[in-house]
Amino acid sequence: MGRLAESKTLMSGNEAIGEGAIRAGCDFYAGYPITPQNELTAYMARRMAEQQRIFIQAESELSAINMVLGAAAAGARAMTSSSSPGISLKQEGISYLAGCQLPCVIVNIMRGGPGLGNIAPSQSDYFQATRGGGHGDYRCIVLAPDSVQEAHDLMMLSFELADRYRNPVILLGDGMLGQMMEPLKLAPFNSLKRGKSKQWALTGCLGRQPNVIKSFYMQEGQLEEFNRALQGKYKRIQMQQQRWEELYISDARVILVAYGTMARITRSVVRRLRQRGERVGFLRPISLWPFPQRAFRRIVERRPRANLLVIEMSYGQMVEDVRLAVEGRLRVEFLGRSGGGIPSQEEITRATARCRRR
Numbered sequence: 596m597g598r599l600a601e602s603k604t605l606m607s608g609n610e611a612i613g614e615g616a617i618r619a620g621c622d623f624y625a626g627y628p629i630t631p632q633n634e635l636t637a638y639m640a641r642r643m644a645e646q647q648r649i650f651i652q653a654e655s656e657l658s659a660i661n662m663v664l665g666a667a668a669a670g671a672r673a674m675t676s677s678s679s680p681g682i683s684l685k686q687e688g689i690s691y692l693a694g695c696q697l698p699c700v701i702v703n704i705m706r707g708g709p710g711l712g713n714i715a716p717s718q719s720d721y722f723q724a725t726r727g728g729g730h731g732d733y734r735c736i737v738l739a740p741d742s743v744q745e746a747h748d749l750m751m752l753s754f755e756l757a758d759r760y761r762n763p764v765i766l767l768g769d770g771m772l773g774q775m776m777e778p779l780k781l782a783p784f785n786s787l788k789r790g791k792s793k794q795w796a797l798t799g800c801l802g803r804q805p806n807v808i809k810s811f812y813m814q815e816g817q818l819e820e821f822n823r824a825l826q827g828k829y830k831r832i833q834m835q836q837q838r839w840e841e842l843y844i845s846d847a848r849v850i851l852v853a854y855g856t857m858a859r860i861t862r863s864v865v866r867r868l869r870q871r872g873e874r875v876g877f878l879r880p881i882s883l884w885p886f887p888q889r890a891f892r893r894i895v896e897r898r899p900r901a902n903l904l905v906i907e908m909s910y911g912q913m914v915e916d917v918r919l920a921v922e923g924r925l926r927v928e929f930l931g932r933s934g935g936g937i938p939s940q941e942e943i944t945r946a947t948a949r950c951r952r953r
Contacts, residue, residue, distance in 0.1 A: 626659050
C-alpha cells in the first residue's frame with residue numbers, strides 16, 4: 596500500500612493564525628473586536644481557555660496593546676491582533692514595546708482605508724508596518740503570508756523571531772487571507788519551557804539583582820547610545836532575516852513582484868504566461884522588513900535588461916522599496932488598486948504585455 600495521505604485540517608486564515616499562536620506557545624492574548632479579523636479574536640477566546648492560558652477582550656485597542664506590554668515584560672509570549680484602524684490606535688504602544696525591547700507578535704488583517712474605510716481586502720498599511728508607524732527610530736520585523744498554510748507557519752516563526760531579537764513582529768495579512776478557507780497541516784506544539792531563557796524579564800528579584808525595563812533615558816547621551824544599540828540589532832536582523840520566493844528568474848524579460856494574497860493572483864498569471872512560452876518571472880517578498888534587497892540585487896546582476904512590474908492592493912507603497920533596492924538600474928512599473936479593489940488576472944496580463952514592449 597502507498598503512504599497514507601497527509602492529514603490536513605480545513606481552516607480560515609484567521610483561525611490558522613490563531614492555532615499557530617497556540618502551538619507557538621502564546622501565553623497571553625489581548626485584543627478588541629474589529630472586522631475582518633474578528634474570527635481570530637473569537638478563536639483565541641475559545642482556544643486560550645482550553646489551554647488554560649490568558650485571553651482578555653480589552654475595552655479598547657489602546658488597552659490591549661498596553662496589556663501586551665505588561666505581559667511581555669513579565670516574560671510571557673504575548674500577542675494582539677486587529678485591523679487597520681485598530682493597529683493605528685496601537686502605534687504608541689508598539690513604539691514603547693520596541694523601545695523597551697520587548698518581544699511580542701502583532702497581527703494586522705488589513706482592510707480598506709483611509710479612515711474607517713471598509714472591510715474589503717487592502718494592502719495600504721505597508722508603510723505603517725515597515726516604517727515603524729509610531730514615534731522614534733525603531734523597526735518591527737514584518738512577515739507577509741500568501742496562504743492559510745503560510746499564515747499558520749509564519750505565526751510560529753513570528754514568536755521565535757520576537758524572542759530571538761527581543762522585538763515586536765508584525766504578521767501582515769488582509770481581509771481576503773483572513774476569510775479564505777484552505778486545508779493545512781498543523782504544526783506540532785512548541786515544547787519550549789517558557790520564561791527560562793528570559794533572564795531580563797520582570798519575574799521578581801528574590802536572590803538576584805532587579806531587572807529594569809524602560810525606554811526613558813534622561814541623562815545626556817544615554818538615549819543616543821541606546822539608539823545606536825538598537826540600530827546595531829536592526830542591522831543584524833537585516834543581514835539574517837531577508838525572506839522571499841522566486842520563480843522563473845533565470846531567463847525572464849519581465850519579473851512580476853507582489854506580496855501577500857496579491858502574490859497568489861500574480862503567481863497564477865506568471866504560470867499561465869510561462870505555459871504560453873513567455874519569458875516572465877515572479878518574485879514575492881515574504882519579509883517586508885527586512886526587505887529582501889539581496890533578491891533584487893541578484894536580479895540586477897543576473898537580468899540587467901529585465902523590467903519589473905510591481906502589483907499591489909494599494910496605490911504604490913512596496914514599489915518604493917523595490918525602486919530603492921534596484922538603485923535605478925532596472926525599469927520599475929506599477930499596477931495598483933485600493934479601497935477594496937483587487938487587480939484582476941486580466942489587468943495583470945495586460946500590464947505585463949505593456950511592460951514587455953517597453
